[in-house]
Amino acid sequence: MDLNRVATFLRVVEAGSFTAAATHLQLPTSSVSRSVAKLEEDLGIVLLERTTRKIALTDAGRAYYERAREAVAGLDEANLLAGEAAREPSGMVHVAAPPELGGKLAVLLGEFIRQHPRIHVDVVTTARGAELVGGQVDIAIVSGQLRDSDLIVRRLGVSVHRLYASAAYLERRGVPRTVADLARHDAVLYRGSGGHATWELVGPRGPESIKVQGPLSGDSVQFVFEAVVGGHGIGLLPEQLLSRLSASAMPIEHVLPKFSATGALQSLVHASRHLPKRVTLLRDFLSQHLVSCERAC
Secondary structure, eight states: OOHHHHHHHHHHHHHSSHHHHHHHHTSOHHHHHHHHHHHHHHHTSOOEEEOSSOEEEOHHHHHHHHHHHHHHHHHHHHHHHHHHHHSOOOEEEEEEEOGGGHHHHHHHHHHHHHHOTTEEEEEEEOSOGGGTBTTTBSEEEEESOOOSOSSEEEEEEEEEEEEEEOHHHHHHHOOOOSGGGGGGSEEEEESOBTTEEEEEEEETTEEEEEEEEEEEEESOHHHHHHHHHTTSOEEEEEHHHHTTSOGGGOOSEEESTTOBEEEEEEEEEOOOSOOOHHHHHHHHHHHHHHHHHHHHO
């Protein structure tokens, strides 16, 4: 089977006429028509119904077109992958990551670009990375539960969150002694729903959940942190955000220090049949090194 004839047939169908296909292929119209006729002769079937004004696929032609299009697309992808494998990976990778990972990610990405100096990594800090994958970013790192999607998910590790409040807030409202006490306090909510949320905590007696509410919520961990520092309530914040602060410089205090919450840290990429090698390299690097970093912490 002459693959050039198959490719020409596909182009004719997609262009809608022999003339348009010939213009795209930079060939005489007669050559394009003869190529399709030879393909029909090889197959022993009629693929196209021809009139003076237009072409139309026969039933057999439509079935052949669908299968041939998939096969040629797969061959093109194989050629692209082979070409990438032979070249040093280069180009831009756009990454979205939550702000609390910024410092840790900078260290890891520094190591990555030392290994792959022709790759440039651009990072945008946002809690809404899952919404950007496939459009503005190639890889998103997210924490917490994901909505159903067609994205490819890879687990990176666990993000640990603890309860914090300012000394001024605790002096004004009192210190919670039990998880149940949190229901009587103002909570600063991360992506709360209508001012309400349910916190799933783990303590000495195992898992406990509590419904909390508060007048402030936001989709930025930094916003929650600043609101807690400002004395506006109790917040559930990731340890990574505060790990670089010394005890003397800590602007907020632990609340119920024996309790914590955990969330999965995950990477997301588009469910494409082909991801550029630079993207898969970075995803695999993060899968290995961010997990190790999380476990060490």
